[in-house]
Amino acid sequence: MTRADAIDRARKHFQSGEFxxxxxxRVGYRTESQQPNSGEALRAYLVEELTPAFTALGFTTRLIEAPSGKGPYLLADYREDASLPTVLTYGHGDVVDGMEGEWRDNLDPWRTTTRGERVYGRGTADNKGQHSINMSALRVVREARGGKLGFNAKFLIETGEEIGSPDxxxxxxxxxxxxxxxxxxASDGPRLSADRPTIFLGCRGGLRIHLDVNLRxxxxxxxxxxxxxANAATVLSNAIACLVNEKGQMQFEALKPPRISNAIRSVLADVKVEPTADEPALSPNWGxxxxxxxxxxxxxxxxxxxAMSAGNIASPANAIPGEAHAVLQLRFVxxxxxxxxxxxxxxxxxxxxxxxxxxxxxQAFAASRTDFDSPWINWAAESIQKTTGKRPAILPNFGGSLPNDVFSEGxxxxxxxxxxxYPGCSQHAPNEHILLPVTEEALTIMAGLFWDLGEKGARRA
Structure with missing residues (x-):
């Protein structure tokens, strides 16, 4: 069998409806880690659903309890030959609240529903759909190689990402x-756009900053x-204006990053941020x-x-507020x-x-990214372009945050x-969905990457 055979198997896996x-x-497991009674569902997702799937792929599995007593972890390990390259991948089985009753046409968040090119359901985009794509790609490559991958693989699934990956x-x-x-x-977050495959090397960090004015x-x-x-709300508004102006520009150097390097400017030169019709338009003269x-x-x-608060916005009184509060967030590279x-x-x-x-x-989380001189970047980009015929966007990090530092630094x-x-997938909101064309392409991308990793292993051996 060949690379083309593996990619064809990935397409058939999708087109048959099996994926x-x-x-x-998997969406049917109500793995809402933010809910105090979610422990049984989190454990069941790993034990009942993923463990048999990994076992069928030739992995050994082990359930690992969280030190804090929160959601457990699943470690799946596939060892073919010590001389072959080893890949570690990651996903999370927990999701945000289902928000039943808030979805379009009263859709059930705990079932997938296909409408046009969209597949709705909680976790379809974040992250059950994404790690399921990667697991299916491993499967088709193993089938195409006659029961082997050509590399060693380790898969770590956590169930606490939506509560900040505390353990x-x-x-x-x-x-x-x-x-x-x-x-x-690994796979999480959105592409640059629905029609452009994307690689990102890390994530921005985040820090919540609380401002409180208590005058009386x-x-x-x-x-x-x-x-x-003195009006607490007026004081707070002007204090915020000392930090960020009416155009969203930070007003002092201490919160700004280092100068953007020429290497980063170069890779971002052909990256266009172009929202689709159902996404918000970019604000002119902002930032x-x-x-x-x-x-x-x-x-x-x-x-x-x-967020900001002062007085009672739903029923304002003719009174000067004595206190006001705001929560700001610094996203940083x-x-x-x-x-x-x-x-x-x-x-x-x-x-x-x-x-x-x-x-x-x-609520601080770290910024991290892979160095631009890593040979793995070009390897991944060339593999994706070979599969899709598209040059992938390469981002130094994506705009949101993930526990990337645990893997890159730890x-x-x-x-x-x-x-x-993709950016309009409505993750963390009602109507979360994936797109059928992106999902099919993603299965082929990952089949190509895993096949090429096996080729790397063959050259090493």
């Missing part, structure tokens, strides 16, 4: 020997006290000046206001001095006359992410 049947079964680093540290590999290759208890009549009492939309998304930092961020914000506000604003940080692996979703 969607598998995905429907992932400790688990990986404890499995350091078992997780040794030549390459980390309760509100006071705006007629009797207006003009002589850092002098940067392309791609550079703003994938190579720069942004400070966003996530590698090289940002994140350890100094909270102190820098506090100093900035104090220097501009806002010592009454309390500043605190929460385990010291080159990390390559090949996403199978």
């Amino acid at each position: 969607l049947k598998i995905l429907d079964r 992932l680093r400790r688990v990986c540290d404890g499995l350091r020997e078992e997780l040794k590999a030549d390459l980390f290759l 208890e309760g509100g006071h009549h705006s007629g009797n006290w207006g003009g002589v009492l 850092e000046e002098g940067l392309s939309p791609a550079e703003r998304l994938y190579a720069w930092n942004t400070l966003e206001v996530l 590698v090289g940002t001095k994140i350890e100094q961020a909270i102190d820098a914000v506090r100093e900035r506000l104090h220097a501009n006359g806002f010592p009454m604003v309390e500043v605190s940080g929460a 385990l010291g692996l080159p990390t390559i992410w090949v996403p199978h979703s």
Whole structure:
């Protein structure tokens, strides 16, 4: 059998309806890790659904309990020959809340429903659909090679990604020997666009910044006290304006990243951020000046206001609020001095006359990416182009966040992410879906990558 045979098997696996049947079964597990009663479903997904699937592929499996007592992990291990290359891949079986009753046409989030080119269901995009694509690709390559892969493979599935992967680093540290590999290759997040295959090398980090203004208890009549009492909401609004202006541009250097390197500018030069008709249009004149939309998304930092509160917006009283609160989020790339961020914000506000604003940080996650000189980048790009005839977009990191640092820094692996979703997939919202054409193409991409990894192994042997 040949590479073309493996890719043809991937297409037939999709066109026969077999892949969607598998995905429907996996979506049916209500693995909402944010819900306190989800433990049974999380465990069942790993034990009842994935363990038999990996066993059929020749993997040995082991369930690993989380140190915190939260959702367990599944480690699947396939060893063919110590002289062959080893790939570590990853996925997560947990999903966000199903949000029943909020989906279009009252669709059931725990079943897949196909409407046109969309397949709806919770987890179709994030992440059951994506790790299922990779598992199916392993299967067709193994079949095409007569029961062998041509490489060694390890697959780690967690069930706590949607609550911040609280145990992932400790688990990986404890499995350091078992997780040794030549390459980390996994799938999560969206492509640049539905029609362009994408590789990203890491992720932006994130830090939530809480701003709290507590001037006095309760509100006071705006007629009797207006003009002589400080308004907490006004103070907070102006404090935020010291950090980020009306065009979304950060107002002080401490939160900005290092200069964008020529290497990053080069790979982003042909990356166009072009929303589809059902996605929001880009805002004109928004964000850092002098940067392309791609550079703003994938190579720069942004400070966003996530939420604000003062008074009662549903039933406002004629009163000056005594307190106001806001939650901001800094999305940041590698090289940002994140350890100094909270102190820098506090100093900035104090220097501009806002010592009454309390500043605190929460929910931080790291930025990370593979070095651009890694030979695995060109290897993956050439494989994808050979399969699809399309030059993939190569992103230094994607705009959101993933626990990539656990693998790139913690385990010291080159990390390559090949996403199978697209920006308009509605992950984390009602109507989550995947696209049929993207899913079929993704199956062929991964079959090509796994086949080519086996060819690499043959040359090494």
